[in-house]
Every structure is written in structure tokens, then in C-alpha cells.
Amino acid sequence: MPAVSSRGRGRRTISEPNMVPFIDVMLVLLIIFMVTAPLITPSVVDLPSVGKASKQPDVVVQVVVGKNDGLELKAQDHSAPVTLDTLATAVRKAQNLGDGNPAANTAVVISADKTVQYERVVKVMDTLQRAGIARIGLSVQLAD
Secondary structure, three states, rough: OOOEEEEOOOOOOOOHHHHHHHHHHHHHHHHHHHHHHHHHHOOOOOOOOOOOOOOOOEEEEEEEOOOOOOEEEEOOOOEEEEEEEEOHHHHHHHHHHHHOOOOHHHHHEEOOOOOOOHHHHHHHHHHHHHOOOOOEEEEEEOOO
16 A cells, blocks of 8 residues: 655655565675675686697698598698598598507698688598597798
């Protein structure tokens, strides 16, 4: 029921909203945030660093994703077109070209044209990771 004011000649209602419950709720929320804020521990993100590998790779295999979504595998002096289905086996063969040991310190670098969709690059990375290839990197060229 609205409050009634009896100033002057007649009775009229006061149409101002009651702010006390709103202020009470805001103060309770403020206290809750002030108490819980120090309890939240900030998470630490371990970002990879560039050029801090303990040992440089013995063999570098390069997978080039072309403008027409074609894949090309470059290892040492060899270059051959491959498909996404045969990429893993071709990389394994290229790793064996190094010293005959498939567990050698081999890195795979993915290079892509800037017009290639990022989804295509991720599919190549996913295919290599599912094949068990541990060292995968992306080639970056600085703009002139």
C-alpha cells in the first residue's frame, strides 16, 4: 500500500520507489565479492617459448599447404605431393631418411599460404598428432 502524505489540503500518494531493499541487496553482494576475491587464486598459463629447445632437430620435415589446398612434403632434398590420408606415412618415411632411426630427433614444420583457411592447417596438425609425431611447429614469416 503506498504511503499517504497529509500536507496541505488533501491526501495524495507518494509515488517514489523504495530504495532501501535495493541498497541492502547491493551491500550484501559487495561484501560477498570482497570476501571471495582474495580467495580466488590466479591461474598460471605456461606459454611456449621460441628458440629454447635443448637440442636442435636432426631432420626437419616441412609440410607445405598450398593455395589450392594441396599438400607438399619437403624433406632434405626431396619434395613430393601428398594427400591428407597419406601424410602420416610420408612423414614417417621422411623421418627415416635422416639416419634410419624413426625415433630420431625430427621436427615437422607446417607452412601455409596466407589465403589458406586455418581449418585446413588444423586438420594437418591433427593428422600428424594422431600419427604420434611429437614435434610439430608452424612456420612464421615476418611481414615486410
